[in-house]
Amino acid sequence: GAGVSQSPSNKVTEKGKDVELRCDPISGHTALYWYRQSLGQGLEFLIYFQGNSAPDKSGLPSDRFSAERTGGSVSTLTIQRTQQEDSAVYLCASSILGQEQFFGPGTRLTVL
Amino acid sequence: GIQVEQSPPDLILQEGANSTLRCNFSDSVNNLQWFHQNPWGQLINLFYIPSGTKQNGRLSATTVATERYSLLYISSSQTTDSGVYFCEVSGSRLTFGEGTQLTVNP
Numbered sequence: 001g002a003g004v005s006q007s008p009s010n011k012v013t014e015k016g017k018d019v020e021l022r023c024d025p026i027s028g029h030t031a032l033y034w035y036r037q038s039l040g041q042g043l044e045f046l047i048y049f050q051g052n053s054a055p056d057k058s059g060l061p062s063d064r065f066s067a068e069r070t071g072g073s074v075s076t077l078t079i080q081r082t083q084q085e086d087s088a089v090y091l092c093a094s095s096i097l098g099q100e101q102f103f104g105p106g107t108r109l110t111v112l
Numbered sequence: 113g114i115q116v117e118q119s120p121p122d123l124i125l126q127e128g129a130n131s132t133l134r135c136n137f138s139d140s141v142n143n144l145q146w147f148h149q150n151p152w153g154q155l156i157n158l159f160y161i162p163s164g165t166k167q168n169g170r171l172s173a174t175t176v177a178t179e180r181y182s183l184l185y186i187s188s189s190q191t192t193d194s195g196v197y198f199c200e201v202s203g204s205r206l207t208f209g210e211g212t213q214l215t216v217n218p
Contacts, residue, residue, distance in 0.1 A: 101145065
């Protein structure tokens with residue numbers, strides 16, 4: 001079956017613009033996670049959705065970052081008024097609750 | 113928050129050698145996973161191992177939750193094993209370690 005997909009694969013934007021990143025999880029996976037990975041660094045947790053529960057937003061770095069998950073499936077991560085320090089690879093993962101995570105290929109965001 | 117430390121940070125091996133990677137964590141965790149990030153950036157789940165020992169081919173992992181560490185063993189390493197190996201723990205928050213950069217030379 002299909003794995004986790006993310007779009008776009010690459011996004012170049014100008015400082016101050018808003019961007020939306022999309023994640024399509026594996027069908028049937030109730031948990032969805034967003035992370036970001038800066039160049040040469042480890043992964044930083046951003047936000048976690050589980051079913052209909054309120055998302056765990058504890059990793060979002062600022063109020064410019066938000067995410068939603070519609071219908072328990074597709075998720076969109078929105079970054080408003082992008083800054084150069086937002087440049088990173090944004091990774092999405094999904095899982096069955098409490099089970100192993102499967103990662104998408106990521107979206108490479110470059111803020112000029 | 114929980115601290116996750118991986119060692120060594122870098123490791124260079126000759127093809128065929130064995131290695132052990134370590135992940136220490138500072139508090140009780142519910143889950144622990146090992147991932148391999150290939151040179152193209154794709155993260156591949158290796159083991160979901162909150163406790164005990166698992167093996168998959170040349171790879172095996174052991175987590176001793178009571179002592180707050182996990183080990184990843186790579187035997188008969190191959191050049192395709194090169195990349196970064198991360199452990200991730202699920203405690204109060206999902207936390208990744210900084211990774212071990214493995215280079216396997218032919």
